[in-house]
Structures are given as C-alpha cells and as structure tokens.
Amino acid sequence: xxxxxxxxxxxxxxxxxxxxxxxxxxxxxxxxxxxxxxxxxxxxxxxxxxxxxxxxxxxxxxxxxxxxxxxxxxxxxxxxxxxxxxxxxxxxxxxxxxxxxxxxxxxxxxxxxxxxxxxxxxxxxxxxxxxxxxxxxxxxxxxxxxxxxxxxxxxxxxxxxxxxxxxxxxxxxxxxxxxxxxxxxxxxxxxxxxxxxxxxxxxxxxxxxxxxxxxxxxxxxxxxxxxxxxxxxxxxxxxxxxxxxxxxxxxxxxxxxxxxxxxxxxxxxxxxxxxxxxxxxxxxxxxxxxxxxxxxxxxxxxxxxxxxxxxxxxxxxxxxxxxxxxxxxxxxxxxxxxxxxxxxxxxxxxxxxxxxxxxxxxxxxxxxxxxxxxxxxxxxxxxxxxxxxxxxxxxxxxxxxxxxxxxxxxxxxxxxxxxxxxxxxxxxxxxxxxxxxxxxxxxxxxxxxxxxxxxxxxxxxxxxxxxxxxxxxxxxxxxxxxxxxxxxxxxxxxxx
Amino acid sequence: xxxxxxxxxxxxxxxxxxxxxxxxxxxxxxxxxxxxxxxxxxxxxxxxxxxxxxxxxxxxxxxxxxxxxxxxxxxxxxxxxxxxxxxxxxxxxxxxxxxxxxxxxxxxxxxxxxxxxxxxxxxxxxxxxxx
Numbered sequence: 001x002x003x004x005x006x007x008x009x010x011x012x013x014x015x016x017x018x019x020x021x022x023x024x025x026x027x028x029x030x031x032x033x034x035x036x037x038x039x040x041x042x043x044x045x046x047x048x049x050x051x052x053x054x055x056x057x058x059x060x061x062x063x064x065x066x067x068x069x070x071x072x073x074x075x076x077x078x079x080x081x082x083x084x085x086x087x088x089x090x091x092x093x094x095x096x097x098x099x100x101x102x103x104x105x106x107x108x109x110x111x112x113x114x115x116x117x118x119x120x121x122x123x124x125x126x127x128x129x130x131x132x133x134x135x136x137x138x139x140x141x142x143x144x145x146x147x148x149x150x151x152x153x154x155x156x157x158x159x160x161x162x163x164x165x166x167x168x169x170x171x172x173x174x175x176x177x178x179x180x181x182x183x184x185x186x187x188x189x190x191x192x193x194x195x196x197x198x199x200x201x202x203x204x205x206x207x208x209x210x211x212x213x214x215x216x217x218x219x220x221x222x223x224x225x226x227x228x229x230x231x232x233x234x235x236x237x238x239x240x241x242x243x244x245x246x247x248x249x250x251x252x253x254x255x256x257x258x259x260x261x262x263x264x265x266x267x268x269x270x271x272x273x274x275x276x277x278x279x280x281x282x283x284x285x286x287x288x289x290x291x292x293x294x295x296x297x298x299x300x301x302x303x304x305x306x307x308x309x310x311x312x313x314x315x316x317x318x319x320x321x322x323x324x325x326x327x328x329x330x331x332x333x334x335x336x337x338x339x340x341x342x343x344x345x346x347x348x349x350x351x352x353x354x355x356x357x358x359x360x361x362x363x364x365x366x367x368x369x370x371x372x373x374x375x376x377x378x379x380x381x382x383x384x385x386x387x388x389x390x391x392x393x394x395x396x397x398x399x400x401x402x403x404x405x406x407x408x409x410x411x412x413x414x415x416x417x418x419x420x421x422x423x424x425x426x427x428x429x430x431x432x433x434x435x436x437x438x439x440x441x442x443x444x445x446x447x448x449x450x451x452x453x454x455x456x457x458x459x460x461x462x463x464x465x466x467x468x469x470x471x472x473x474x475x476x477x478x479x480x481x482x483x484x485x486x487x488x489x490x491x492x493x494x495x496x
Numbered sequence: 497x498x499x500x501x502x503x504x505x506x507x508x509x510x511x512x513x514x515x516x517x518x519x520x521x522x523x524x525x526x527x528x529x530x531x532x533x534x535x536x537x538x539x540x541x542x543x544x545x546x547x548x549x550x551x552x553x554x555x556x557x558x559x560x561x562x563x564x565x566x567x568x569x570x571x572x573x574x575x576x577x578x579x580x581x582x583x584x585x586x587x588x589x590x591x592x593x594x595x596x597x598x599x600x601x602x603x604x605x606x607x608x609x610x611x612x613x614x615x616x617x618x619x620x621x622x623x624x625x626x627x
Contacts, residue, residue, distance in 0.1 A: 134585055141592045148599050152606060159606040160619055163530075166600045167521050170534050174541055177589065181541070184582070185548050 005052070006061040006074045009045045009084060010126050013038055017118035024111030031114040032099050038118060039092040042125065046084040053081040054487060060131075068131075069194045075131030079334065079492035082484075083128040083257050086338055090249055090345050091121045097349055097466035098242035100459075101356050105240045106153055113153070113242075120146035120246065127254050133180045133190045133266065136258065140176065140222070144169050147251060150243035151235050161234035168221055168231040175218030182211035183266070192266050203271055212271075212278065215262050223255035223315055226289035233296075233308040237361075241352030244304065248311055249345035253337050256318050260334070263322065264494040272325075273496060279325040283409075286320020287417045289313065294421040297428055303361045304351050306428060307344070310387060313421050314340045320414050321402045329405020330493045331485060336398035338484070339386070339477060343395060346383035346470040350376055353459040353467060366436040373458045377436060379471035384429035386474045389422050394477035506547035513540035527604045527614045534600065538593045542586050549579035 016038035024031050053059060053076055061074040076084070095117065102113050123143025130136050148169070152162040184190060186207045187198040202208050224232040236248045263272050272278035293313030300306040318340070321333030351361050353376050358365045370377045386393035399418060406414045458464065477484065501508060513536060520533025556576050604614060611619045 134588070138588060138592065141595070145592075145595050145599055148603065152603050156610075157623060159603050159610065160623070163527060163600070163603050163607060166596065166603065167530055167534060170538070170596055170600075171518075171521065174538060177541055178544070181545055181548070184585075 005045045005048045006059060006076055006129060007063065009042055009049065009088070010074075010122060010129060012041050012045065013118045013122040013125065017115050017122060020115040020118060021111055024115075028111060031111050032095075035095045035114045035118060036092070039088065039095050039121065042088040042121070043085075043092050046081075046088040049076055050081040050085055050488075053078060069189050069191050072135050073131040073191060073193075074129050075193065076129060077492065078488050079257070079260070080128045082334075082338060082488050082492065083254070084125065086341050087121070087124045087128060087250055087254070090341055091117075091124070091246060093466040093470060094242060094246045094249075094345065094349070097245065097352070097463050099462050101241045101352050101463065104356060105155075105242075109153060113150070113240075116146050116149045117242075117246070120150060123147075124250055124254055128257060131192050133183065133192060133195070135190075137173065137177055137180060140258070141173055143251065143254070144173060144222075147243075147247050150247060151239040154239040154243070156238075157234075158238035161231075161238050165231040165235045168228070172218045172221030175214045175221070177218075179211045179213075179215030179218060182207050182214065186211070192261070195266050196268060199266075200268060203275055208267075208271075209276065212262075212267065212276065216259065216278070219255050219259045219262070220285075223252045223259065223319075224312055225285055225315060225319060226292040226312060229289075229293075229312045229315075232312060233305050236308045236311075237302060237305045241348070241355050245345055245348040245352055248308065248348050249341045252311060252315050253341045256315065256322075256337055259319070260322060269325075269494045269496050279323045282323030283320050283411055283414055284323075286316040286318075286323055287414055289316025289319060290417040290421045292316075294424040298424060301363055303354065303363055303365070303432070304348070306363070307347050307351060310347075310425070310428070311340075311344055314344070314387075317399075317402060317418065320417075321405060324402075324405045324409045324411060324414065325496055326405050326408050327493050327496065328401055328408055330496075331489055332398050332401025332403075332405055334489050334492055335394075335401060335481065335485065339394040339398045339474075342470060342473055342477060343383055343386045346379060346467065346474060347387070349463070349467040349470060350380040350383065353463055356463065357456050357459060363432060363435060366432055368436070369456070370433075370436045372456045375464055375468055376459055379467045381433065382471040382474055384425075384433070386478070388425045388429060392478050393474050394481060395474075397478060397481040506550075507544070510540045510544040510547065513537075513543065525616045527607065527616065531597065531600045531604065535593070535597060538589075538596075542589060542593075545582040545586050545589075549582040551575070551578050 016034065020031055020034060023034050049059065058075060058077040060068075061076070062068065063072045063074065066072070098117075102110055106113055120143060123139050123146055126139030127136055127143060130139060148162050148166050151165065152159050180190065183195060186202050186205065187195050189195050189198055199208065221228045236244045239247065263269070263278070290313050293309050293311075293316060297306050297309035297313065300309060314336070318333045318336050321329045321336060353373070354365055354369070355361045357373070382393060386395035389396045389399040399422065403415055403418055406418070459467070517533045517535070517537030517540060521530050521537060524530055524533060554576070555578060607619065608614055611622045613619060613622070
C-alpha cells in the first residue's frame with residue numbers, strides 16, 4: 001500500500017490536465033492515450049485506497065502535514081472509497097470509449113476536450129475525497145466549470161442550454177457557499193468531523209436551520225431534484241456523446257453523495273430525522289421527483305432526452321431512500337448511487353454509439369438496429385432491464401432494498417411511486433425494443449434528409465468494448481451485490 | 497425593531513444585494529444582464545463573509561505590532577485582530593467567480609455568433625424557426 005495514494009488520486013489527473021495541451025501541441029493523437037494512462041493510474045490508486053479502507057478502516061490524509069481543524073484533510077471512509085472507485089472506473093471507461101465520437105463530433109477540439117475532461121474528473125474525485133467543507137465547494141466549482149465547457153461544445157442549441165445551466169448551477173453553488181458561511185459563523189470551523197463535534201449544542205439555533213436549508217437547496221439544484229431539474233434535460237441532451245456519458249452518470253450522483261455527507265457527517269443523523277423534519281420533506285420530494293421524471297420521460301421522442309428524465313426519476317429514488325431514514329433504505333440508496341451511475345453510463349454510451357452511426361438520437365433511429373448492431377443492442381437491453389429492475393441485473397437489488405425500507409418506514413406512497421415508475425420504465429424501454437425489432441428497414445441505407453446513405457453496422461471496437469463491459473458490470477454488480485453490501489456499504493450506513 | 501435593523505445592517509445589505517442579483521438572473525431577458533445579475537449575487541456573498549469577520553474598537557495588525565526583535569514572544573490576543581480566514585476563503589471564491597464569469601461570457605459569445613442576438617426570447621424564436 002502506498003501511503004500517498006489518497007492525494008495522488010486528485011493530483012494525478014490535475015497535473016495531467018496541465019500537460020495535456022502541451023502534449024497536444026506536439027502530437028495531437030497522443031492526448032487520448034495520455035488521458036487513458038492517467039485515468040488508469042487513478043483507478044489503481046483508488047483500488048489501492050479501497051482495499052486499505054476495507055483492511056484498516058477510515059484513512060485520514062493531512063495535506064502538507066497540517067493537523068485537521070486548521071489544515072485541509074482528506075478523509076476516506078467506506079462511502080467515499082466506493083465513490084472513488086465508481087468515479088475513476090466510469091471516467092476511464094468513458095475515456096476509452098470517447099476516441100471515435102470525439103474525433104467525429106469535435107474534430108478541431110480534441111486536445112481541449114481531453115484537457116477539460118481531465119479537469120472534470122479532478123473535480124469529481126476532489127469532491128468525493130475531501131473532508132473539508134470549503135475545499136468541497138472549490139472542487140464542486142471545478143467540476144461544474146469543466147462541465148459547462150464540455151456541454152457547451154455540443155450540437156446546435158448547446159450554448160443556450162449551457163447558459164441556463166450556468167445560471168442555475170451558480171445559484172446552487174452560491175447557496176452551498178452561504179450554507180457553509182453560516183456553519184462557519186456558528187462554529188468557527190470548516191472541517192467536517194470538527195463541525196460535527198462542535199455543532200450539537202447549537203442544534204436549536206436559527207443559524208443552523210438557515211445553514212441546512214441553504215446547503216440542501218443548493219445541492220438540490222446541483223443534483224437536479226424535480227422542480228429545479230429544468231437545466232438538466234436540455235444540457236445533457238445537447239452535450240457531445242462522450243461528455244454526456246461522463247457528466248450525466250456522475251454529476252448528479254456526486255451531488256447526492258455530498259447530500260448524504262452533509263446530512264450524516266456534517267450534521268448528526270438525529271438533527272435531520274428527529275429535530276427538524278428534513279427527512280420527511282425529502283421522502284415527499286423524492287416522491288414528486290419519481291412521478292414527475294417518469295411522466296415527463298413518457299412524453300419524449302428523443303432517446304437522450306428520455307434518458308435525462310429517467311435520471312431525474314432516479315435522483316428521486318435516492319433522495320427518497322435517504323429520506324426514509326432507516327438502515328435498509330439507506331443501504332438501498334447508497335447501492336442505488338453505484339448502480340445508477342453504472343446504468344446511466346451504459347445507456348448514454350449506447351446513445352453515443354447510435355449518434356455515431358446514425359447521426360441522430362431520436363427513438364425512430366432505432367429502426368432495425370437489433371439486426372445491424374447486435375452487441376450494442378444487447379448492452380442496451382441489459383441497461384434497460386436494470387433500469388426497470390429485472391432480477392439478475394443490479395437495478396433490481398437496490399430497488400428491493402428501497403422498497404423494503406419503505407415498508408419498514410410504512411411509507412406506502414413512496415412504494416407506489418417506485419413500482420409505478422418501474423412500470424413506466426417497462427413501457428418506455430419496450431417501446432424502443434419494439435421499434436428496434438419490428439420496424440425493419442429493408443434497404444441498407446438509413447436515409448436522413450436523403451443524403452446519409454452510409455451502411456449502419458456494428459460500432460468500432462474501441463466504443464463497443466467499454467459499452468459491453470459496462471453491461472457485464474451491471475450483471476456482475478447484481479450477482480455480487482451481497483459482497484458489496486457486507487464489505488463496503490454496511491459500514492457506510494449511519495446509525496439512526 | 498429599529499434596533500434590530502440597525503444592529504444587523506450588514507446582513508440586510510447583503511440580502512438586498514443578493515435579491516437584486518437574483519431578480520436580474522431570473523427576470524431579465526438579456527443574457528449579459530443575467531451575467532451582471534449573477535455577479536451581483538456572488539459579490540453579495542463575498543460581502544456577507546467579509547462583514548462577519550469585522551471587529552470594532554482597538555484593532556491592530558498583530559504582525560506589525562510584534563515584529564521580530566521587538567518585545568519578544570508575545571501571545572496575540574484574539575480580540576485584537578479581525579478574523580483573517582473569511583478573507584482568505586473569499587480570495588479563493590473570487591477566483592472561482594472570475595472563472596464562472598469567464599465561462600458565462602464565452603458561452604454568451606458563442607450564442608451571439610450563432611444567433612446574432614443576446615435577447616433570450618429572440619434566440620428561442622430563432623431556434624423555433626429552425627435557423
């Protein structure tokens with residue numbers, strides 16, 4: 001085990017991002033391999049850290065040797081060790097996958113795309129690893145700014161969607177900053193563990209009420225909770241395929257992780273469950289998000305846009321699951337963060353392949369695709385089954401724990417929403433499978449605007465292998481969910 | 497009531513500024529005005545942080561008072577200096593805000609090049625017309 005591994009996880013992609021444009025000046029084609037090697041090192045460091053955490057418990061890394069309340073501290077417990085693995089492996093997979101689509105969609109911006117891509121991953125990993133509230137804000141903004149840039153270079157209409165995202169995202173980040181400000185005024189500390197020790201005496205004070213309200217409102221915007229999700233569908237639909245696969249699968253999940261951190265590490269669990277009605281509100285917010293997301297998804301004719309609304313509904317699952325406030329539901333919610341990141345990545349990579357081959361991502365583009373690209377479409381079907389929640393795939397198990405938790409909490413409306421949205425997902429995906437199987441296009445050409453007559457066949461291997469391996473991961477996570485639960489997630493659940 | 501407003505005037509100022517920025521971000525149709533609103537909103541938060549670290553009365557600069565070779569080791573009293581941490585935090589936040597402003601302006605330029613206008617309703621009309 002390397003003792004410096006925790007800091008390396010963040011430093012490697014950050015430094016690599018600085019060198020990426022220089023390498024691009026010399027040899028444009030090297031950027032891709034540079035990114036893949038960097039992220040591979042990140043994955044190794046994260047795996048090393050995960051095993052260290054499983055063996056020895058929580059790791060505290062003091063940056064520059066400054067002791068906690070004064071210096072910045074990286075804290076890695078079971079929850080963020082898992083998140084680190086999720087972030088680094090998904091970004092590596094998307095990086096491997098990205099080569100053909102980036103070269104096709106952004107031929108002149110390959111170097112800059114990969115530079116910002118690395119900064120984006122740095123932001124994600126930093127948010128997950130840090131144990132300091134203000135440091136988290138800085139990384140949140142690094143991730144958001146890189147995200148704006150990655151989305152803005154997308155297809156027509158992307159700049160306007162990005163502009164709206166910038167306005168909303170800035171409000172979210174500023175609310176988070178205000179929330180930290182109030183905590184700092186009340187306690188004089190920004191270290192999460194220190195704040196948790198100092199705060200309980202002040203739980204009656206209005207300052208803490210304001211702080212928690214600002215923090216959660218800010219994070220709700222960042223995670224696209226239903227009424228404030230309006231920035232998400234436009235931005236993620238119009239982003240380039242590779243960016244939407246990376247950002248859609250990770251950004252919302254990381255904001256959810258921050259929410260869990262704030263509720264159960266910065267504050268003690270009893271504040272949000274007993275003293276304030278935070279969790280009760282969250283269950284209903286989750287209920288509204290599930291219903292809203294599922295119903296809006298039904299109305300879409302664009303595949304990526306439909307996936308975006310499914311992401312909105314999935315955020316509702318996790319927020320509601322955390323809001324149920326018992327160990328089983330919490331287990332389900334954390335497992336669902338992992339599953340949803342993998343499932344969303346899988347479906348968005350499929351969307352990227354279809355965009356690459358047909359030039360569009362409408363539902364009607366699926367016509368006859370099952371015959372033409374069997375591997376891609378089987379990956380798609382596995383992702384779809386997992387979103388619906390069919391047993392051997394991972395989506396089933398997290399939904400199972402969420403429903404069990406809802407039964408324990410006797411929250412019947414939430415169960416109804418969960419089951420209802422699963423049924424809606426069945427309609428959504430079987431509609432696509434029907435289009436793919438039934439409507440066979442007789443000639444080889446898939447005619448769009450009369451000009452595009454390229455033959456649609458299986459995707460290039462560098463796109464296909466990551467997509468298929470995500471599909472395999474979906475099944476493996478499902479089969480080994482007990483191992484993940486008992487070794488990692490069981491320790492991440494707070495004591496209610 | 498009046499006392500309450502006077503004693504906490506810094507918070508009232510920051511809330512007022514923040515609401516002005518918020519209004520501009522939400523209600524204005526022009527993208528540049530939205531960006532200006534965003535900046536006012538962020539500056540309000542900087543004012544909030546800075547105003548919390550202010551101390552009145554006999555405030556000194558400890559680093560000047562007790563220089564090397566002066567009266568020797570001297571414990572610095574907390575009540576004698578303004579809290580420096582919020583200032584440091586805000587330096588970082590200013591950097592972040594400048595970054596956000598830069599990205600927002602760059603995106604506004606992209607939009608202007610594409611649609612020849614910065615009015616949101618005209619851009620949406622252009623998109624509807626399919627150009």
